[in-house]
Every structure is written in structure tokens, then in C-alpha cells.
Amino acid sequence: MFHHRFLCLLMIVGLPINPIQALDQPVELENPEIFQINREPARCSGIPYATREQAKTHQIETSTYYRLLSGSWKFHWVSNSAERPEDFYKPGFDAASWVDFPVPGLWELNGYGVPLYYDTKYPFGTPNPPYIPAEKNPVGSYLTSFSVPPEWEGRQLFIHFGGVKSAYQVWVNGHYVGYTENSFSPAEFNITRFARTGKNTLAVQVFKFCDGSYMECQGMWHYGGILRDVYLYAAADVHLADYFLRCDLDEKYENARLFLTARIKNYTDLAVRGVQLDVELVDSHGKTVQTDPPLTALLPQLATAGESVLDMTCHVERPALWTSEQPNLYQLFFTLRDSRNRPAEIQECCFGFREVELKDAQLLINGRPVKLKGANRHEHLSTSGQVVTYASMVHDIQLMKQSNFNVVRTSHYPNDPRWYDLCDRYGLYVVDESNLESHGVNGILPKSNPQWREVSVDRLNSLIQRDKNHPCVIFWSLGNESGSGENFLIMRDYAHRIDPTRLVHYEGYNQAGDINSRMYATVERIIQYGKEKNEKPLFLCEYALGNGNSCGNLKEYWQAIEAYPSLIGGCIWDWADQGLLKEDENGRMYYAYAGDYEPPEHPTDANFAFCGLLFSDRTPTPKLWEVKKVYQYVAMEAVDAKRGLFRLHNKYNVTDLSAFDLDWSLQQDGEELQSGRLDPVTAAPGASVLVKTPFDTSHFLPGAEYWLRLSVRTRKDQLWAAAGYEVAWEQFLVHRSEKPFAPAARGRTPAVTKRDGQLTIAGKNWRLIFNQSSGLLVSYQAHGREYLHSMPDSAGGPRLNLYRAPIENDGATAQLWREAGLDRLSSRLCNLEVQSSEGLVQIHTHHLYQ
Known part of the structure; x- marks a missing residue:
């Protein structure tokens, strides 16, 4: 308890600290109340630019104040956290024996550890929150160098980690910078006091598991490593640290009120006067939109090392509205000026005017009822796992739009920020989900436990702050399959307080959501809901499970959804198979599931990774064509x-x-x-x-x-x-029309003979042979050609078959078929009767099948 207070005190006074180590692992690794040390407050995406021309590109890579650190880093891995190097971050450490390792890159797909796929289990064994067994907690240690250009002198220097799984410590030039958890949300640290112009050393130590891993029990492959880009950016000493854009449309949904909240930070040791923020709104044609009043605000004074929040608003006449069908985007340019009216910092943001509402148990976008036609999407590639490329995101969103999708659920964590930019541009609504799934222990945490409250809210806050300016986001999702409890009500209220413009979603505890959400409800059940009088609409956050070769009765689902206003649609599980490209013992490549890697001590969740509308190579399955047809407009x-x-x-x-x-x-x-x-x-x-x-x-x-x-x-x-x-x-x-059919001319009655256990019926140039013991047709010959090919143990003719090869969707039903003996059905001839008359022979058999 003293250690925790000591950490907090050091954080408050802003002193650099070194982590106090437990015997085998850092203590913060197993304390849910310590989930970050020295991390910057969560904020929206974007960085400063040197010029408006750079900002106009909406690409941070074009900024003078951006440096990508991703690439090949020195790397060391241990399977037991107690064996990790503890002094590698110190200046002069010799890492010559360490390997070169890609960043971003996952350990298990680069030769360190085994990929494991779990749905409700934990890869480190029997859960005992918040503790993690050191012997089952691999650690990766990284070293790299970076250079700070001279023109960044006098600016604030930040390091950005887009996503690291799952907890990590950071050092710069031997100085401890900080610690954080949460695998899929970004973390930033101010390293100004540790870095210097010229060459610098960066050290990062990543723990695959931590107490936060109990909140990351999603059904997916579980890896360790740095999974998104790492970069530096430089900000002015008086810095636009964050901003939040939102709008309110009038009653006719024609004109808008634009609201802006901006947070300006003074990093200097002096009070600053006369700082001005100018905001320019530009339409898709590059034309400046006149607002009433102009978006300009003056800060009379900004205190030493202080922060000020500006609230600005204006009227926008008849903006082009943003929807999934017509994703009209505007670009805003933020210019922070000093007391001499000189630009100190320039930032930009794309924004869409749209309004999300609930009325009469319906979802309205810009005043019109919307049905959500979507899928759940994991971030996964068959060659790199959760390290996904921009090209693969473009491929996915193009296929979704081509297949009539209008929504995607980021199951079950915040996605790469580039995905939201694409959803803004292409037009795809987003159910944006917090990285919270305690599936394996959801009867224990977070529930109403105050020890897990702050970390739950923090994960939601990280999601909201990063993505709050994206028009594509219509729902904030508190998490997935994490049970119920007061903590979810607190999260809901927090989301409403900081962003009242969007709806809150959470399946499993609908009291915490603005909509009712269900998984895999039957068609009959949703029809019943549609007929009932409900205050909330029903959203199927998961339905039409795509394992095997079909999504099931998708057409019937949508007949029901379109028939009842309170049924607002759903997201199919799921978008793509999560196979991993693997080489077999013969050198052939194939797509592997968890069982192909499964060590005896780690039984995995079999082939549940294969539920997609796309194959693992991202090509469409036949299921996608069915979905496109059912979803068509x-x-x-x-x-x-x-x-x-x-x-x-x-x-x-x-x-x-x-x-x-x-x-x-x-x-x-x-x-x-x-x-x-x-x-x-x-x-x-x-x-x-x-x-x-x-x-x-x-x-x-x-x-x-x-x-x-x-x-x-x-x-x-x-x-x-x-x-x-x-x-x-x-x-x-x-x-x-039926083709006229000429009846056969009456001729001689076919000959019937019985010999050697066979019944033969013969006519001119043809012959049929029945086995008298089985009653089955065993031969049909015409013009010297045999048309039935019998095997020694099987007659070639027709017989009753009530079984087929089971498919994935048959599940337990196939076992019932086998228990009933349908897979080994045998017949016994009870009677065989031959009737012969003018020009006609009839054979009647009576079989008993068992």
C-alpha cells in the first residue's frame, strides 16, 4: 500500500521515477489500480503540422514534426518474466547478441512462442485475478535508437505507441519514462526532458500478460508484441493538446450548430498572453465555409505550465450531411497564433455533419430511420496476425461497400485509427468497442468491484477520446461478454457525460445501454420483440454465425427486421476467417487453426477461428454473395x-x-x-x-x-x-411450357427371367437386373453400355439414404443422426413382387430399414 502511494506522489510532482520491482515481475503488473504511470491524457488522433499544405493532406507522415520509429529493433525474448533482463535500458548495454526484430511484429509469428486461439479461456492457465504466473508470462525486451532533428529544438517531444500487447515499460537514454496497459489503445509519453538533439536510445520491455489481460479475454489469437506503429511528434510549447467537434441539426435537419471544445496547454515556465485560436471550415471542393460567427477565440492569459479549455460555437447554413450512403466530409484547420499573430501550430481534422437519435424505438440518422446491415470484424491477417496493413483495410472496406454493408462492429477492441478514416471516407457506420472482455471471469470482474472501476472507465475513455471526431462512430460499446454490475452503469454515465451525441451499447446488461442488444436471438424471438411495445430498439450485435458454408436463415432474419420498426439490424459473426498461413511437413502452405499449433498443455478452442464471410486469404466465400443479396437496397x-x-x-x-x-x-x-x-x-x-x-x-x-x-x-x-x-x-x-410428350408405342411385353438369384427384365437393346436377395437394381444396360457400376460390397442402383456428411453448422445435430444410426443404415427385403401385363412390367419391393 505504501508503494502505491509513493508512486502516486511521484506522479503528482512530475518527477522521473524508476519502477520498483517485485521478485519476479513489476508490482504494477498485478495491481488493477495501477494501469498507467506518466502516460499523457488520452486525446483525439492527429499531430501538429508546419504548414497548411502539409495539414491539407490529412496524413501525419507529411508533417515536418513527425518521425516514424517502426522498423527493425534489437530484441530479446524469454518465456518466464523472472528471467527477463533488468538493466538492458542502461547506457552502454551491449545488445550485439540480440536479434533484429520487426516493429510492429508479433512474437509468435516470428519464432518466439506458440500462437494460441481462445474464446473464453486464458492462455496463462487457471484464472486468479489480478495475478499472472511469472513462469507463463513471456517478456520481450527491445532496443532501438532515434534522432531528434535540430529544428525541433525548443518544442515538446512526444512518443506514441499505437498498440502493444499487453503491458510495457519505456526508457529513453536510460531514464524511466513510464508504464501502461491496454493492448489496443494508444499511449503517449512526453519525453522532452529525457531526449536530446541528435542520437537517442529507446528501450521498451513488453509483458505478454498483466492484470489487464483478465479484461482481454476476446475470442481471438493471443499474441505478444508491438502490433501498431511507434512514432515521435513535436509540438509547440503552447500546444493545441486536444479538441472535440460535434454538431446539432435543426428540426428540419437542414442547418447545423457546430460546437468545438479545445484544450490548450502551456508547457513554458512563463504565463502566456494573447494566444488566439482560429478555425477554418472547408468543404469537399476546397472552399471555405462562412460560419456565423467566425470560429475565433482569444485567450487573454495562459498560466505557467497551465491549461485552458475553450468552448466555441457557430451556425452553419445547410451543410452537406454525412451518412453511410453519402459520406460528405469537411476539413477543419486549427491555427494557434501567438501574441504577434504568428502561427505557432497548425492542426487539422475531417468532420461530418450528422445526428444520431432514438425516437419511437427506432434508430435515426439525420432524422431518418436506419437499418444496420453489418458484420463483426477482427483485425487479422494470415501472415502477420493483428499487425494489419493499410492495403488490407482498403480491401475490406471496398468489399463491405460492394456487398451492401453499412455498419461494422470493431469486435472487440479499438481498431487501427486508419480504419476509422476509411469508414469516414467510404461511408460505414461504426459500433466502436472498448477493449474490455472479461469473458472467462465475467462473474468476478469488473462487476461492481471498485478495484476494477477506474481501469474500466479508463479503457472506455481511451476509446472515446481517440475516436470522438469521427462521424462514422454512432455507438460507443462498453465492451463484450463481461457480465453485469455497477461499473457498467458508471461507464455508461461517463460516456453520456463527455459525449451526449452518440448512443451507448452493451450486450448482456441492457440496463447499461441506450439500445437493447442480443446475440444469436432466433427469428421467432426478434419477431416477438418487434410485436411488443418497447422503449428501446433491438440490435443484434452478433447473429447468423458464419462457420461452415452458410449463415443460416439470413433471408428470414431480414424479412423480420424490415417488418418491424424497432428491429434495427445487426452484425454477422464474423467478417473473415482467422487462419494463419503455415507450412506442413511436405513444404505445402495451408491455413492453420489453433489445433495445428496446440501444445498438449494448452488445449485451444479448435477451429472456431473460421467463421468468416471471407476466407483467410481475404477472398469472398459463397456466404458473402448471399449476404450481399439479402442486404441489397x-x-x-x-x-x-x-x-x-x-x-x-x-x-x-x-x-x-x-x-x-x-x-x-x-x-x-x-x-x-x-x-x-x-x-x-x-x-x-x-x-x-x-x-x-x-x-x-x-x-x-x-x-x-x-x-x-x-x-x-x-x-x-x-x-x-x-x-x-x-x-x-x-x-x-x-x-x-411443357414440351409435348409422345407416349411410347405399345410393343412386346419385356421378357422376365429369374436365374442365379437375379431378376432380369429385358427388351430390345436394353436390360435391367435386380438382386432377388436385396431387391436392389444392380445393372442397367442399353445398346451394350452399362450405366450402373456396382462395387463388390455395394449395389450400383438407388437405395434409401438418410445421411450426409455433416457440415460445421450441423453441430450437435450430426451427433443425434449418428446416434440414430442414420450413418450406417441397412435394409432388409421383406417382399419383391413382379407384375407383367400388355407391354408393361412393374416391380414392387418392400424394404425394412434399420
């Missing part, structure tokens, strides 16, 4: 198919059907016969329109089948697809 029905009359219903929220081309094609027995493009049609969201296809029926043939296919295609290029991309389709039977 244009419904089509036949009014009079033979006359070519059809009705189109627009299920988009803001897009008129005039944005699309409508193609048709007529097929005769699978071959295209006629095709064309209809004149443009107009139908507002929620409206319908009749169309007539001008196909010619004069050449229809007897016995042929004619199907008409209607196709809705993008008229213009989209960010996610070229013009002409098909977003919806339907197929209609237009005409089918």
Missing part, C-alpha cells in the same frame, strides 16, 4: 412478369434510384436471348416505381423456360466501385 417484385411489368422499391435512406442504371436480360434455358437498359427511373427513399421491360415474346418456343433478370448498377464511379457495378438484382420466371 432495392427490392423487386413481379406485377405481371409475362407482360414485363415489375415494381422496384427503394430501401436506401437518402439515395434516389435515379442514381442507378437498370439493365435487363432475358434467358432461354440459361442462354441470353435479349437484353437492354431501361430509361432512368426516379424513386425517393422508401418509394416504389413501376418499370416495363420491352422483351419480345413472339419467338418463345414450346418446352423452353424463360427467365428475366433485372440488374441495378451504379451510374457513376464510386470510391468503392467503378460505374456499372451491380448493387442489386432479381430473377423472375416469365414463361414455362
Whole structure:
């Protein structure tokens, strides 16, 4: 207890401290009330730029004040934390024997440890929170160097870690900087007093597990390592440390009130006067938008080492609104000026005007009811695990948009910040989830335990502060499968207090959420909910489990969801298979699941990693084509198919059907016969329109089948697809007639013979043979050719089969089939009867199957 107070005192007075070590592990590793030391307050994404031209790119890499540290670092790994090096951070340490290791990079995928996949279990064994057995806690120690350019002299220097799994300590030039936990949220440290112009040494020690690991029991691969970029940035001594943008639309959802809260920090030893913040709003065409009043604020005085919060507001006339269908973005430029009106710092942010509401148990975006068509998405690549590339994110979001998705749930942790930028640009709503899943111990923590309260709120706060300016985020999710308790109510209230513009989601304890959320509710159950009078809408945060080769009754789900206003949609589990590319003993590559790595002492959760709409190589499974069809935004029905009359219903929220081309094609027995493009049609969201296809029926043939296919295609290029991309389709039977069938001419009655246990029926150029013991057809010959091929232990003819190879979705049902003997069904002939008359022979058999 004294140690904890000592740490807090040192943090308050701002003195550098060295961690006090326990025998085998740092004490903060097993104390949920110490989850950070010297970490900077969580803030929004973005860094300072030297010029407006740099800021305009919306790419931090273009900033003069940015240095990427990711790359090849020196690395040392131990499987037992008690064996870790404890003095490696000191100047002069010889790391020549250490290996070169990629950052970002995961230990297990680079030869250190074994990848383990768990759903509800903990990789370090029997849970005993908050303790972690040292002998099961691997540690990776890193060393690298970086250079501070001379032009950064006099600025504040920060180091940014995008994500590290799961706890780590940081030193610069031998000085202890700090400690933090939380694998998927960024952490920043001010290293100004430790760094120097020129060459510097950075040391990082990463522990795979800590007390926070009890809150990271997600169903996924569990790795150790640095999984996102590490970089430096330099800020002015008077620094725009954080800002929060939000808006409120008027009753007609036409005009907006823009609100800005900015936090300005003075790092100097002097009081600063006359600091001014100017904010410019620019539309997608690069034109400055006039606000009323202009967004400008003057700080008369900023105290020594002090901080000031500015609240600003203005009226924006008829902004272009942001939705998933029309993601209109604005860019804001923040210029912090000194008392002489000189730019001291420039920052930027992309922003979308949109409003999220609940009314009459419906979800409204900009005043219009929205149905959420989505999937859960883990960050995973088959070659690098949770280290994901920008190209893979672009690939994912393009496939989602092409497949009619409008929402993604970041299951079950904050994603790479670049993903949110893409969702803003492409138009994808986000259920943004905090890194909190205590699945294996959710009956113990966080519950209402005050010891786990602050860390739970901190994880939520890290999420909100980083992502609060993204219009794509519509729900803050408190976590996943972590039970119930007062701590979730406190988290909910905290989210409402700092951001009243978004809804709070939490499945499993709906008292803590603004919406009711369920996992895997049946179609019957959600229909019952839709019929009931509920104050909250129902969201299926997980449904239509995608293991095996199907998502199940997806069509029936959406028939129900579209029939009842209080059913607002859901997210399929899940987006992509999480296989790892692995080489077998013959040198062949394949996609491995947990069992392919499983050591005897670590039984894993088998192949549960394979539930995706994409294969592990990120190519679509057949399931995705079904989802795209069910999720499509244009419904089509036949009014009079033979006359070519059809009705189109627009299920988009803001897009008129005039944005699309409508193609048709007529097929005769699978071959295209006629095709064309209809004149443009107009139908507002929620409206319908009749169309007539001008196909010619004069050449229809007897016995042929004619199907008409209607196709809705993008008229213009989209960010996610070229013009002409098909977003919806339907197929209609237009005409089918039976081909006249001429009865066979009566002839001689086939000959019937019985010999050597066989019953033979023969005619001209053909012969059938039945086994008299089994009653089964064993041979069919015509014109000298045999059409049934029997095996020594199996007749070639038809027999009753009530079994098939089980698929993943059959689960326990397949075991019931086997218990009933359906996989080894045998038959016994009870009776065989032959009837012969003029030109006709009939064989009747009676079998008993058991």
C-alpha cells in the first residue's frame, strides 16, 4: 500500500521515477489500480503540422514534426518474466547478441512462442485475478535508437505507441519514462526532458500478460508484441493538446450548430498572453465555409505550465450531411497564433455533419430511420496476425461497400485509427468497442468491484477520446461478454457525460445501454420483440454465425427486421476467417487453426477461428454473395412478369434510384436471348416505381423456360466501385411450357427371367437386373453400355439414404443422426413382387430399414 502511494506522489510532482520491482515481475503488473504511470491524457488522433499544405493532406507522415520509429529493433525474448533482463535500458548495454526484430511484429509469428486461439479461456492457465504466473508470462525486451532533428529544438517531444500487447515499460537514454496497459489503445509519453538533439536510445520491455489481460479475454489469437506503429511528434510549447467537434441539426435537419471544445496547454515556465485560436471550415471542393460567427477565440492569459479549455460555437447554413450512403466530409484547420499573430501550430481534422437519435424505438440518422446491415470484424491477417496493413483495410472496406454493408462492429477492441478514416471516407457506420472482455471471469470482474472501476472507465475513455471526431462512430460499446454490475452503469454515465451525441451499447446488461442488444436471438424471438411495445430498439450485435458454408436463415432474419420498426439490424459473426498461413511437413502452405499449433498443455478452442464471410486469404466465400443479396437496397417484385411489368422499391435512406442504371436480360434455358437498359427511373427513399421491360415474346418456343433478370448498377464511379457495378438484382420466371410428350408405342411385353438369384427384365437393346436377395437394381444396360457400376460390397442402383456428411453448422445435430444410426443404415427385403401385363412390367419391393 505504501508503494502505491509513493508512486502516486511521484506522479503528482512530475518527477522521473524508476519502477520498483517485485521478485519476479513489476508490482504494477498485478495491481488493477495501477494501469498507467506518466502516460499523457488520452486525446483525439492527429499531430501538429508546419504548414497548411502539409495539414491539407490529412496524413501525419507529411508533417515536418513527425518521425516514424517502426522498423527493425534489437530484441530479446524469454518465456518466464523472472528471467527477463533488468538493466538492458542502461547506457552502454551491449545488445550485439540480440536479434533484429520487426516493429510492429508479433512474437509468435516470428519464432518466439506458440500462437494460441481462445474464446473464453486464458492462455496463462487457471484464472486468479489480478495475478499472472511469472513462469507463463513471456517478456520481450527491445532496443532501438532515434534522432531528434535540430529544428525541433525548443518544442515538446512526444512518443506514441499505437498498440502493444499487453503491458510495457519505456526508457529513453536510460531514464524511466513510464508504464501502461491496454493492448489496443494508444499511449503517449512526453519525453522532452529525457531526449536530446541528435542520437537517442529507446528501450521498451513488453509483458505478454498483466492484470489487464483478465479484461482481454476476446475470442481471438493471443499474441505478444508491438502490433501498431511507434512514432515521435513535436509540438509547440503552447500546444493545441486536444479538441472535440460535434454538431446539432435543426428540426428540419437542414442547418447545423457546430460546437468545438479545445484544450490548450502551456508547457513554458512563463504565463502566456494573447494566444488566439482560429478555425477554418472547408468543404469537399476546397472552399471555405462562412460560419456565423467566425470560429475565433482569444485567450487573454495562459498560466505557467497551465491549461485552458475553450468552448466555441457557430451556425452553419445547410451543410452537406454525412451518412453511410453519402459520406460528405469537411476539413477543419486549427491555427494557434501567438501574441504577434504568428502561427505557432497548425492542426487539422475531417468532420461530418450528422445526428444520431432514438425516437419511437427506432434508430435515426439525420432524422431518418436506419437499418444496420453489418458484420463483426477482427483485425487479422494470415501472415502477420493483428499487425494489419493499410492495403488490407482498403480491401475490406471496398468489399463491405460492394456487398451492401453499412455498419461494422470493431469486435472487440479499438481498431487501427486508419480504419476509422476509411469508414469516414467510404461511408460505414461504426459500433466502436472498448477493449474490455472479461469473458472467462465475467462473474468476478469488473462487476461492481471498485478495484476494477477506474481501469474500466479508463479503457472506455481511451476509446472515446481517440475516436470522438469521427462521424462514422454512432455507438460507443462498453465492451463484450463481461457480465453485469455497477461499473457498467458508471461507464455508461461517463460516456453520456463527455459525449451526449452518440448512443451507448452493451450486450448482456441492457440496463447499461441506450439500445437493447442480443446475440444469436432466433427469428421467432426478434419477431416477438418487434410485436411488443418497447422503449428501446433491438440490435443484434452478433447473429447468423458464419462457420461452415452458410449463415443460416439470413433471408428470414431480414424479412423480420424490415417488418418491424424497432428491429434495427445487426452484425454477422464474423467478417473473415482467422487462419494463419503455415507450412506442413511436405513444404505445402495451408491455413492453420489453433489445433495445428496446440501444445498438449494448452488445449485451444479448435477451429472456431473460421467463421468468416471471407476466407483467410481475404477472398469472398459463397456466404458473402448471399449476404450481399439479402442486404441489397432495392427490392423487386413481379406485377405481371409475362407482360414485363415489375415494381422496384427503394430501401436506401437518402439515395434516389435515379442514381442507378437498370439493365435487363432475358434467358432461354440459361442462354441470353435479349437484353437492354431501361430509361432512368426516379424513386425517393422508401418509394416504389413501376418499370416495363420491352422483351419480345413472339419467338418463345414450346418446352423452353424463360427467365428475366433485372440488374441495378451504379451510374457513376464510386470510391468503392467503378460505374456499372451491380448493387442489386432479381430473377423472375416469365414463361414455362411443357414440351409435348409422345407416349411410347405399345410393343412386346419385356421378357422376365429369374436365374442365379437375379431378376432380369429385358427388351430390345436394353436390360435391367435386380438382386432377388436385396431387391436392389444392380445393372442397367442399353445398346451394350452399362450405366450402373456396382462395387463388390455395394449395389450400383438407388437405395434409401438418410445421411450426409455433416457440415460445421450441423453441430450437435450430426451427433443425434449418428446416434440414430442414420450413418450406417441397412435394409432388409421383406417382399419383391413382379407384375407383367400388355407391354408393361412393374416391380414392387418392400424394404425394412434399420
